Amino acid sequence: MQFVSCFKTLCSNKGLSTAFLILxxxxxFLIVMVSWLSAKIGHxxxxxxxxxxxxxxxxxxxxxxxxxxxxxxxxxxxxxxKDSNRLSxxxxxxxxxxxxxxxxxxxxxxxxxxTNDDSLKRxxxxxxxxxxxxxxxxxxxxxxxxxxxxxxxxxxxxHLHNILQRQQLNYQIFAIEMALxxxxxxxxxxxxxxxxAKETGDFSCFVIHDVDAIMMNDKNLYRCGSQPRHxxxxxxxxxxxxxxxxxxxxxxxxxxxxxxxxxYTKANGFSNVYFGWGGEDDDFNIRVQRANMKFERPxxxxxxxxxxxxxxDSTNQKNPARxxxxxxxxxxxxxxxxxxxxxxxxxxxxxxxxxxxRQYYTWLLIGVNEAAITKQYENFxxxxxxx
Ligand code: BGN
Numbered sequence: 465m466q467f468v469s470c471f472k473t474l475c476s477n478k479g480l481s482t483a484f485l486i487l488x489x490x491x492x493f494l495i496v497m498v499s500w501l502s503a504k505i506g507h508x509x510x511x512x513x514x515x516x517x518x519x520x521x522x523x524x525x526x527x528x529x530x531x532x533x534x535x536x537x538x539x540x541x542x543x544x545x546k547d548s549n550r551l552s553x554x555x556x557x558x559x560x561x562x563x564x565x566x567x568x569x570x571x572x573x574x575x576x577x578x579t580n581d582d583s584l585k586r587x588x589x590x591x592x593x594x595x596x597x598x599x600x601x602x603x604x605x606x607x608x609x610x611x612x613x614x615x616x617x618x619x620x621x622x623h624l625h626n627i628l629q630r631q632q633l634n635y636q637i638f639a640i641e642m643a644l645x646x647x648x649x650x651x652x653x654x655x656x657x658x659x660x661a662k663e664t665g666d667f668s669c670f671v672i673h674d675v676d677a678i679m680m681n682d683k684n685l686y687r688c689g690s691q692p693r694h695x696x697x698x699x700x701x702x703x704x705x706x707x708x709x710x711x712x713x714x715x716x717x718x719x720x721x722x723x724x725x726x727x728y729t730k731a732n733g734f735s736n737v738y739f740g741w742g743g744e745d746d747d748f749n750i751r752v753q754r755a756n757m758k759f760e761r762p763x764x765x766x767x768x769x770x771x772x773x774x775x776x777d778s779t780n781q782k783n784p785a786r787x788x789x790x791x792x793x794x795x796x797x798x799x800x801x802x803x804x805x806x807x808x809x810x811x812x813x814x815x816x817x818x819x820x821x822r823q824y825y826t827w828l829l830i831g832v833n834e835a836a837i838t839k840q841y842e843n844f845x846x847x848x849x850x851x
Contacts, residue, residue, distance in 0.1 A: 556598035556632040563630055563682045566765070583626045584824070591621060591637035591825035593629055602668035603634035604686050604722075605661035608825075609653030610675040611642050611779060616772050617675055621824040627682045635686070636665060637825040639675075643817055646834045648780035651734030651744035655802045656814065656830055658728055664826070671695070671722045676772040679720075680709075684766045688724045692731075692752050694759040695720040697767030709768040717752075717759050718745035719769060731755040733802025735793065736812055737841050739834050743786030747793045754797060788846025796844045812837055 587593055594600065606624060610617060621637055628635050640657040642648055654672045661667055669688035677699065684695055696719040698709025723731075731751040738744035752759060761767055783789075804812040815831040838845070 553597065553599050556595060556600050558601070560630060560632045560685075562632075565683055566681050566768070567679075569680075569770070581622065581626055583629045584622060586629065587625050587824055589823060590821035591625070591823075592635070593625065594634045595629075595632045598632060600632055600634035602687060603636075603666065604628070604669040604671055604688075605658075605665065605667040606635060606637045606671045606673050606686065607654060607657035607661060608637065608639045608673045608675050609642070609648075609650045609657060610639060611648050611777065613675050613774070616774065617825070619772065620673075620675055620678065623678055625824065627679060628686060630682055631685055631687075633686060636661070636667075638664075638828065639822075639825045640828045640830060643815075643829050643831040644779065646779075646832055647739040647783070648741070648777065649736065649739050649744075649832070649834075651738050651748065652736040652812075652814075652832065653830060655733045655736060655805060657828070658733060658802060659805055660828055662725065667725070669722055669724060670728055671720060674719050674771075676701075676774060677719045678770040678772060680768045680770055681766045684762055684768075686722060688722050688727070689760060691760045692727045692757055693722040694718075694761050695722055695767050696769055697761050697764045699769040699771050701769075701771035715746070715749060717749040721748075721759070727752075727757060729802060730757065731801075732797055735789070735796055736800055736804055737789055737796070737837065737845060738783060738786060739838070740781050740783030740786075742783055743790050747790055750790075750793050751797055751801070754794065785845065791846040792844055796841065799844070800841060810840060812840070 586596075594603075606628075608617065608620065617639055621639075624637060638657050638661055640653045640660070642653055657672075658670055661670060669686070671686050677696070679695075686695070694717045696711070698707070698711060699719060700709060701719075702710035702712045704710040731748070732755075733748075733751075734744055735747045735751070738747065749759065799810060800808075800812070804810065805814070813833065813836070816828060817831050818827070818829040820827040
């Protein structure tokens with residue numbers, strides 16, 4: 465009662481009611497400001513925590529640039545929300561229902577950089593996707609080591625988003641670029657990409673993917689198996705006579721491969737000492753065999769790829785030392801590989817110059833010192849190298 469009479473007095477007095485109004489407005493303003501600020505501070509703390517997690521990962525690396533990190537985190541939150549909604553969903557079917565099989569060579573994603581495809585609208589920043597209507601059977605990290613081929617990367621990533629969504633996969637695409645002036649080193653970038661992907665998410669399958677390999681049959685599922693998988697049964701890169709899709713030799717295990725964490729780790733990943741073109745893939749195949757595993761391929765008509773034609777890259781010259789390096793592959797297998805970036809007396813130093821959560825892929829720019837690495841392993845590089 466006392467409160468009501470007090471209110472009446474306030475309203476009847478013009479000066480007092482203005483003061484009362486100002487008081488209410490200020491309080492509302494303060495409440496809004498405090499909630500906004502605490503949300504903002506929460507976000508900043510969230511970013512800091514994640515950054516320090518990245519920075520502690522390897523004491524020999526440093527981050528000089530970190531872009532779009534906030535966007536990545538926003539998506540992550542959205543993803544988590546989706547996850548909790550998904551709990552009431554059924555697992556995705558063993559065979560995804562929307563697959564069409566062999567693709568037409570003139571499919572738009574293959575020939576140009578499509579921007580209005582519906583699948584692209586569903587991609588989350590950093591090139592991530594998770595099916596909305598079923599629980600995916602595992603999740604795949606696609607790792608693309610490359611340099612200076614943005615045009616190919618744009619075609620490939622758009623194409624992959626289109627197909628991997630039809631395959632009902634939970635996936636993220638990582639593009640791992642080697643900074644100049646070092647010669648390109650595909651094996652080393654694959655290892656760093658593998659470790660980065662493991663740090664980023666919980667992946668059950670890791671696909672190491674050439675930047676110019678365009679999958680031509682969507683039944684080629686980007687999932688792992690009980691053995692490492694070579695997903696290429698033929699490519700236009702190795703066209704022979706009337707055979708549109710060929711392989712250069714039977715033990716060729718390159719282009720696109722899929723391994724679980726334990727398969728990749730058991731082989732100790734790729735060798736890190738192949739700078740320039742050639743050899744690292746043959747070495748990896750031998751590593752897999754020495755670790756008592758064997759690559760398997762899908763059926764012939766399923767593993768077909770178009771290779772995007774390109775000029776020879778001046779910073780990926782044929783490596784004349786590759787024959788000698790391959791000769792002593794066995795001596796190096798357990799002393800250098802993916803373990804070179806974790807706990808190893810002969811740890812390889814590298815720098816993460818940049819991490820960007822781009823629209824269609826997560827981009828990592830890596831710097832290494834070629835001379836230092838070569839010196840580090842000089843006794844394990846075979847004869848011709850010494851010449
Ligand atoms: C091979 C290369 C592979 C390459 C294929 C297909 C070597 C090692 C020689 C000891 N291997 O000749 O790296 O993927 O051609 O182009 O050079």
